[in-house]
Amino acid sequence: MKKISPFLLFLFIASSCENKVEQVHNAFYYWKTDSSPSGYNHEKNILTDQHIKKLYVKFFEVDYSDAMGNYPVSKTAFSLNSYCDENISTPYEVIPTVYIRNIVFQKSSENELDQLADNVNFLINKYTNEKLDSLKVSEIQIDCDWTASTRKNYFYFLKKLKPVSQKEISVTLRLYPFKYPDKMGVPPVDKVTLMCYNLINPLTDPSKNSILDLKELQSYLVPGKKYPLHLDVALPVYSWMQVYQNNKFTGILYDVNTIKPYLKKIKPLWYEVRKDTVIDYKTYLRVGDKVKYEEITADKIYQAIALIKKNVKLDKEITVTLFHLDENQLENYTDEEINHFYSNFTQ
Incomplete structure (x- = not known):
């Protein structure tokens, strides 16, 4: 049997350890616009039991109409008091998240995008004061399904938002722009969250699970290719x-x-x-x-995590965010299963 040289063995070990995630910050998306008080206790328990570090809270969406131009809709039902014990500071970081429809960037001029950056920042500050008791916010996340035709306007908006907000800016990243950064561009932001769900139009293929189809997921993953920005991961826990x-x-x-x-x-x-x-x-x-x-089962999520670990180059420290914090959806998983959705990235 041919011996492997010590140098080649070293390279093999080094390369196998290069993609090893050592620390995961546990996070949830909060996407509800209305909420029943009866669910607060269960959801609070999940946040505590799962050692949640971050909550990405959708503050509002931005839509467009010819009559109104750009306008906010679907405002959040989230209240800090509902998820924290009285007189105890929040144990997690809250990241305001804003979903902006792609039509906004199809229709807006640069002057209108300048105004949009100001308005988004103003509303985030307003909601932070009202719903988060003026909690210090260090990051804003923008969620948008941008296309090649809207890339220029979307990136222009992101560049304007950074100095206006004076905060770290992150964005959601769908799998298509992840696989094709040369075609879709790399957002001018601090980091991205790879959205590993909603891979297929729900109405186009009756034979596939549009939330998470493992073959579809794998088709977008390029082994050995590292995205130019820090990459976090988001996974679905809803059906x-x-x-x-x-x-x-x-x-x-x-x-x-x-x-x-x-x-x-x-x-x-x-x-x-x-x-x-x-x-x-x-x-x-x-x-x-x-x-x-x-339906999204725990086993399907485990398989998705295995695919991501095998094919995506991740930094040693990442945030894993589950979509989303909802007692009715989360009752389909045990506490141990939810814990493994985070911990499997380090194993």
């Missing part, structure tokens, strides 16, 4: 159901556990409603309606 009535898509339901008893499986991912029922006094399901149930 949903797409409702089809008379073979036409009518909406998405998130309270999947309530609906399950009324369904009969007809093929992979697909179910049929077997009893007329009303969900939350708003959605009426009739016998024969079709439902596509896209």
